[in-house]
Every structure is written in structure tokens, then in C-alpha cells.
Amino acid sequence: MLLWRGSIDMTSATSAKRIDDNKNKSDRANREGLRGWLNPIIYGWERVSYWFQRLTGIFLLVYFIGHVYETSSLVSGPDAWAAMLEMTQTIGGHIFLILVIGASTFHTINGIRLIFTHSGQGLGTPGRPDYPYDPTSVNNKQRSGLWIAFILAAVAMLYGANVLFSGGE
Amino acid sequence: MNIFKKDKRKEIKNETPLERSNTSTSGQSLVKLRVFRINAVQNPNDVPHFDEFQVPVKRWTTVLDALLDAKSYQDSSIGIRYSCRMASCGSCGMKINGIPRLACYTKISDLDTNTITCEPLPNFPYIRDLVTDFSQFFDHHRSVMPFVKNKKADIPNVNELTEYEQTPQDLDKFLQFSYCIKCGLCYSACPTVATDLKFPGPQALSQAYRYLADSRDSDKSKRLKVIDTSHGIWRCHFAGSCSHVCPKGVDPALGIQLLRSHLLGLSNSEKKLAKLHDRSTNSYREGEGE
Amino acid sequence: MTSDNTGNNRNKNKNTTTKWFSNVTLIRESQIMKIHYITAVGALFVVAIHIMMRLIMPFNMSLEFENVILNYKNVFYALLLESILILIAIHGFNGLRVILLEIRQTQIWERGVNILVIVAMIGIIAYGTRTIIIANGFSLG
Numbered sequence: 159m160l161l162w163r164g165s166i167d168m169t170s171a172t173s174a175k176r177i178d179d180n181k182n183k184s185d186r187a188n189r190e191g192l193r194g195w196l197n198p199i200i201y202g203w204e205r206v207s208y209w210f211q212r213l214t215g216i217f218l219l220v221y222f223i224g225h226v227y228e229t230s231s232l233v234s235g236p237d238a239w240a241a242m243l244e245m246t247q248t249i250g251g252h253i254f255l256i257l258v259i260g261a262s263t264f265h266t267i268n269g270i271r272l273i274f275t276h277s278g279q280g281l282g283t284p285g286r287p288d289y290p291y292d293p294t295s296v297n298n299k300q301r302s303g304l305w306i307a308f309i310l311a312a313v314a315m316l317y318g319a320n321v322l323f324s325g326g327e
Numbered sequence: 328m329n330i331f332k333k334d335k336r337k338e339i340k341n342e343t344p345l346e347r348s349n350t351s352t353s354g355q356s357l358v359k360l361r362v363f364r365i366n367a368v369q370n371p372n373d374v375p376h377f378d379e380f381q382v383p384v385k386r387w388t389t390v391l392d393a394l395l396d397a398k399s400y401q402d403s404s405i406g407i408r409y410s411c412r413m414a415s416c417g418s419c420g421m422k423i424n425g426i427p428r429l430a431c432y433t434k435i436s437d438l439d440t441n442t443i444t445c446e447p448l449p450n451f452p453y454i455r456d457l458v459t460d461f462s463q464f465f466d467h468h469r470s471v472m473p474f475v476k477n478k479k480a481d482i483p484n485v486n487e488l489t490e491y492e493q494t495p496q497d498l499d500k501f502l503q504f505s506y507c508i509k510c511g512l513c514y515s516a517c518p519t520v521a522t523d524l525k526f527p528g529p530q531a532l533s534q535a536y537r538y539l540a541d542s543r544d545s546d547k548s549k550r551l552k553v554i555d556t557s558h559g560i561w562r563c564h565f566a567g568s569c570s571h572v573c574p575k576g577v578d579p580a581l582g583i584q585l586l587r588s589h590l591l592g593l594s595n596s597e598k599k600l601a602k603l604h605d606r607s608t609n610s611y612r613e614g615e616g617e
Numbered sequence: 618m619t620s621d622n623t624g625n626n627r628n629k630n631k632n633t634t635t636k637w638f639s640n641v642t643l644i645r646e647s648q649i650m651k652i653h654y655i656t657a658v659g660a661l662f663v664v665a666i667h668i669m670m671r672l673i674m675p676f677n678m679s680l681e682f683e684n685v686i687l688n689y690k691n692v693f694y695a696l697l698l699e700s701i702l703i704l705i706a707i708h709g710f711n712g713l714r715v716i717l718l719e720i721r722q723t724q725i726w727e728r729g730v731n732i733l734v735i736v737a738m739i740g741i742i743a744y745g746t747r748t749i750i751i752a753n754g755f756s757l758g
Contacts, residue, residue, distance in 0.1 A: 173469035174553060177525055187367070187452040188459070192720075194449065194521020200426055201516060204567025204580075208518060211564070212716065219709040226702070226745045232689070233751040236682040243680060266661055273654055275565050278588030284503045284540075287576025295581035296567045321676050523719045557718055557727070561650045590647045591654075 204296055207304045211268050214261035221258050252322045259318035264311035271303025355383040358435055360393050362405055363446040367453040375453075377444070378402065384435050390443060391419050391430035394457075406456030414574050417510030421457050422446040427512040429574045448515040464511050467527040470553055471535040476546035497542045504537035504582045506575045513569030513579050525558035529569035532560055533582030539589065551590065560587055649711065656708040663701045670694070689752035702745040710734040710741075 190197075196209070231242040245251055274280055275295075280303075282294030360382045365375040380397040391409055398405045409419040412431045419430040424444055435443060451459035477491075513529040514520050520528045527535075535554050538544050554560045563583050570580040670688060671679045678684065688694050714734040718727060 170469045170472045170553075173466040176466050177463070177470060188447065188449060189524075190449045190521035192522065195518045197518070201566065201568035202571045204565060204571075205518070208564050208566035215709070215712045216716070219713055222705055222709055223741060226741055226748070230744065230748045232682075232685060232755070233748055239682045239685070262664075269657055270661075272565060273657070275584055276587050276654075277591060278585045281581050281584055284500055284578075284581060284585070286499065287503055287506065287578070289576075291573070291576025293567075293570035293573065293576065293578035293581065295578050295584065296570050321672070519719055522721075524722050526719070555645055555647045557646050558722065559646060561646045562715070562719055591651065 202296060203301050203304055207268055207272075207307075210264060211272065214265040217261050218258070218265055221261075252319070255322055256315050256318045260311045260315040263314040264307045267307035267310050268304055271300060271307065274303070275300050356385070357381045357441075358384050358393065359442045360397055361442060361444040362394070362397065362456065363444075364405075364456050365447075365453050366406075366455050368455060378405075386434075386436050388435050389431050390421075390423055390428075390433045390435060390438075390445065393435060393443065394430060394445065406454070406458045408458045415508060417508035420448050420510040420512050420515070422448060422515070427515040427572045429510060429512070432574050448511055450515045450517070450520045451511060459511075461509075461511060463524070464509075464514055464528065464530070467531040468509065468534060471527060471531045471538075472546075472550050472553070473531075473534045473538060475538060475541055475544045477543055478545055491543045493542055500542075501537045501540040504533050504540075504577055504579075507534060507537075507577045507579075508575055510574065512572040512574060513577075516568040516572045518566050518568065519562045519564065523558060523562055526562045527554065527559065529563070529579035529583060532563065532586060533569075533577060533579035535560075536582035536586040536589075539586060554586070555590060560590065563587070653708060653711050656704045656711075660701065660704040660708055663697055663704065666697060667701055686752060686755050689749060689755070692753075695749050695753050698749050699746060702742055702749075706738045706741050706745075710738045713737075 195212070197205070228242050228246075231238040246255060280297075280300040282297060285294070358381075360380040361377045362380065363375060364378050366373045380401050382393045382396050384393055389412075391407075391412060394405065394407055395409075398407065407419070407430075409431065410416040411418070414429050414432040417429070420427060421430055422428075422445070423430065423433055424438055424440065427448055430445070445457060447453055447457050447459045451461065451464065454460050507530060509530060511530070513533075517526075517529050519526045532554060535550055539547050539550060560583060563580075565580060565584060567580050570578045573579060673679070674684070689698070711734065714730055717730040717734075720726075
């Protein structure tokens with residue numbers, strides 16, 4: 159195959175060095191960029207998982223920072239606490255909390271699935287691939303974790319909606 | 328093609344979409360081939376555009392056949408790289424209707440459409456038209472030291488060298504990953520590669536596992552050092568896209584996860600592998616002593 | 618694929634190898650990611666208890682100032698909150714670091730991201746701990 163840069167020192171160490179020194183703007187040419195992250199449709203369920211896990215993670219981090227700030231109003235006494243609590247007692251606040259419940263449930267269950275898959279569990283074992291070359295790692299066994307995550311997130315959101323809108327009575 | 332409903336063994340129906348499509352005056356089916364055009368080397372400021380060609384196709388026509396037809400009879404300047412035409416060399420990788428595929432391995436009748444859009448592989452710098460620069464890709468491949476390294480094999484006296492014994496079970500641990508043809512489809516489908524220049528990509532990481540799992544290899548620590556960095560194996564999030572697009576069933580995602588389980592110290596198979604490796608080393612030593 | 622100078626400059630390569638590996642930071646990425654997984658599992662249990670505490674009485678009542686302060690006055694619950702704070706701060710900001718590192722790869726960006734997340738981690742833990750300590754010593758009169 160064509161080596162575009164002409165003759166190249168092909169040892170592993172110099173290759174690693176070249177990667178480390180990659181400062182050439184053209185090296186980034188045709189990289190998909192963030193568009194590559196946000197392409198959840200055509201690559202299967204694992205890509206959906208990747209996208210949702212990342213999105214819920216960022217969302218939950220924002221919520222966590224907000225939650226720590228929100229609870230800090232405790233130190234200013236009951237009035238400040240009540241004023242802060244008031245903000246979450248609106249319909250918008252309830253919807254936001256329901257989204258937090260859904261995101262945290264999904265992120266947790268899918269995260270457990272990912273810990274298993276990252277540990278090589280539930281992916282099958284290497285073998286001798288034969289046509290049509292269906293990959294063993296993208297199987298329904300580990301994917302079921304993703305579906306369970308979606309289902310439990312929906313259930314948790316319904317339960318959360320019930321608690322929040324009824325005050326848990 | 329919707330990859331969620333992937334069925335490569337699609338039955339050949341009596342009436343394919345092509346037969347319902349436009350037909351030329353000679354009665355042959357025609358498809359519209361949209362080809363990405365750019366000459367990035369000759370003119371760095373060249374604006375990419377698509378050229379369209381009407382190409383006659385049959386049920387068994389591949390995208391590569393169609394491109395070569397367009398190149399032969401309509402525009403000889405189309406830039407395309409190909410060699411074996413049988414999914415063995417990995418030269419003709421390109422984005423076909425939005426998904427990285429081998430042009431020689433993609434039948435037009437399987438695409439269920441009359442418009443075929445061919446673009447260069449994403450995440451590879453352009454050279455010309457559908458031809459991309461694989462330098463970074465091969466740099467990453469080489470950086471993981473894709474070769475068997477065994478200190479005991481470095482014997483000055485060549486006549487002293489003996490063959491390595493390897494059981495079929497040992498072979499099965501890495502054989503799948505050795506089927507990689509370095510076509511770059513996994514690299515172009517990977518979401519991390521889309522933004523991370525230093526990430527080795529699915530191909531290089533699965534090759535790292537291929538040599539790690541090889542019972543003949545004894546120099547694992549250096550390879551693991553290269554991949555255990557802030558832009559190494561941990562930037563894989565198991566999006567599985569690499570395995571979806573791999574035309575040879577290498578399943579890079581599996582190799583990467585097994586490699587990661589090795590780094591996490593969680594893999595039972597790795598412990599077994601280590602035992603096997605010790606055993607083979609001992610038997611080698613015994614053989615040496617005789 | 619061929620190259621006419623394959624395998625040359627062996628001595629030079631030794632130097633570049635040293636330089637390449639000397640870039641390794643204080644803590645290996647595998648250790649960071651092990652911490653990432655452990656904090657995730659740890660957070661799962663402590664957050665579950667934290668949420669259950671909101672459900673042992675009607676939700677709105679559990680958020681009344683007196684009830685919340687009583688929660689904070691329980692040393693075990695205060696320790697639980699502190700552990701949530703630490704575990705989620707580490708897990709969350711490391712997750713953010715992972716995402717940000719994947720966006721750009723310049724040395725300034727990478728160092729900036731690492732410093733930013735460590736400062737943010739320490740900052741949020743300190744700020745949350747302040748709330749826990751003050752609320753723990755709060756007098757309900």
C-alpha cells in the first residue's frame with residue numbers, strides 16, 4: 159500500500175514518537191470530530207449505549223455540582239433552604255428531577271454492564287470466524303444489560319414522577 | 328442498509344430493487360453512483376464535490392465493479408485504490424452510503440437503493456478522491472509492536488533454533504485477530520478515533536491483544552506500556568462500531584476488551600494463558616537441556 | 618507495503634523510546650481507570666442509601682429543614698454524604714477528563730484538563746464538606 163510520506167522509519171518506537179509529535183494540522187484532516195461521536199444510528203446498539211452513557215454522565219455531573227451548591231443553602235438557615243427548595247417545587251423542577259432519576263438509573267445499570275464487558279465478561283471467546291462473520295462481542299447477552307437499563311430508567315422515571323407530583327403521600 | 332437489521336446472507340429474491348429501477352436502452356439496470364472528488368495533494372484548497380455517474384449493474388455487481396466501470400467508460404480520472412477484488416488485501420475501504428465498507432465486498436443489490444454514495448474513509452487524511460493516507464494508521468499499528476518477540480529465539484547460532492510448539496487451543500486464542508487485513512474500516516468507524524489523534528484505534532489495539540495472547544511471545548511489558556497511557560486502550564468505550572464494520576470477523580472490540588481485562592487483572596483466560604506460557608517455556612527449557 | 622529504510626537508526630530509536638516512555642505521568646492510566654470503576658461501584662451503594670433516606674417518610678416531609686438537619690447530625694449519615702461527595706467527585710470529574718482528553722491532544726490542553734479536573738474535584742469536595750460540617754454542628758434551637 160502507498161506510504162504517503164515517502165520512505166518512513168518503520169520501527170515501533172519511531173512510530174510511537176511520530177504519533178506523540180503529531181502537530182501537523184493536516185493530520186486532523188477528515189477526522190469526523192464531534193460529529194463522529196454523535197452518530198448513534200448506523201452502528202448498532204453499542205453505539206447507542208456509548209452515546210447515552212456519555213450524555214447522561216455529563217448531565218449527572220452538572221446535576222451533582224448543582225446539588226452540592228443547592229444543599230449548601232442549609233448553612234444559611236431555614237429561609238435560604240426553603241427558598242432554594244422552592245425552585246425545585248415547580249413543574250419544570252420536577253421534570254428536571256425526573257430526568258435526573260432516569261439518567262442516573264440508566265448510567266448506573268449500563269455502567270454495570272460496561273464494567274462486565276470491559277472485564278471481558280459476556281462477550282464470548284475468540285474462535286475461528288466464518289462467513290457471515292457475525293462478531294461475538296456484539297451479542298444479545300451483553301446487550302440485554304442495555305435494554306434493562308432503558309426499561310429500568312423508564313420505570314424509575316415513572317416512579318419518580320409519581321413521588322414528585324404526589325409529594326410521596 | 329440498516330445495520331440493526333444486518334443480514335449479510337440476504338436471500339436473492341426474484342425481484343430485487345435493482346430490477347425495479349431505471350433500465351438503460353439495452354435493458355440493463357442502472358444505478359446512480361455519486362463519487363466524492365478532491366485533489367488534496369495537487370491543490371490543498373480544492374473544494375470537495377460529488378460527481379454522478381449512471382452505471383449499468385447486474386445482481387452480482389459490487390461497488391468496486393461499478394466504480395471501475397465508471398472509471399473505464401466515463402471518467403478515467405477517478406482516484407481509487409484496489410487490488411485483490413476479493414476482500415483479502417484491504418485496499419478498497421471507503422464509506423459507502425454512510426458506512427465504512429470494502430467496495431469489493433459490497434454488492435449493490437444488498438444496498439437496497441438506486442443511489443450509491445462513495446466517500447473516502449473518515450478519519451483518514453485525503454489524498455485524492457477515494458484514496459486516503461494510511462500513514463497515521465500504520466504508525467499506530469507499528470507502535471503496539473505487532474510482532475512475536477521471544478528472547479530465547481535470539482540465538483546467534485541459527486542451527487540451534489527449534490520450532491515453537493503451540494496447541495490448537497493456543498492458536499484459537501489469537502487466530503481470529505490475526506485475520507486482520509488492515510483495511511482501516513474499524514479505524515474510520517471508531518468514535519474515539521474521530522477526535523483523538525493519539526488513540527491507537529481498534530485495529531492496533533486488537534493486534535496488541537493478538538500478540539499478547541500468542542504463547543510464543545514473551546515480551547509483553549513493553550507492549551502493555553504503550554497501550555496503558557492516557558490515550559491508550561482506556562479510551563475505548565466499547566461502542567462496538569469496529570466489530571460492526573469489520574469485513575473479516577476479526578471482532579476488534581472483543582480483542583480490546585480481553586486486553587483490558589488483562590490490564591485489570593481480571594481475566595481467567597489470561598491466567599490460563601500465563602500457565603500455558605510457563606508450561607511451553609519450561610518444555611522448551613527441558614528440550615534445551617536434552 | 619515496503620520501505621527502503623526499514624529498521625534503520627537503531628541507536629537513535631533507543632533514545633526516542635526513552636523519551637516516549639518518560640512522558641508517562643505519575644499514575645498509570647490503568648490505575649486511574651481502576652479507581653474510576655471502584656468509585657462507580659462504591660457510589661452505587663451509598664447513593665442508593667441516600668435516596669432511600671428520602672423515601673422512609675413522605676418525600677416532601679423528608680426535605681423539610683429540620684429533618685434534613687437531623688439527617689446531617691447523624692454522624693453515620695454525615696460520613697455517608699462525605700463518601701458520596703468524594704466518590705462521585707472523583708468518578709464524575711475523571712469521566713469529564715476522559716471526554717475532554719479525547720477532544721484535543723495538545724500538551725497544553727492535556728495539562729490544563731488534568732489540572733482543571735483535580736482543582737474541580739478538590740473544590741467541590743471542600744465545598745460539600747463545608748456544608749456537611751456546618752450542618753452537622755447546626756443548632757436547631
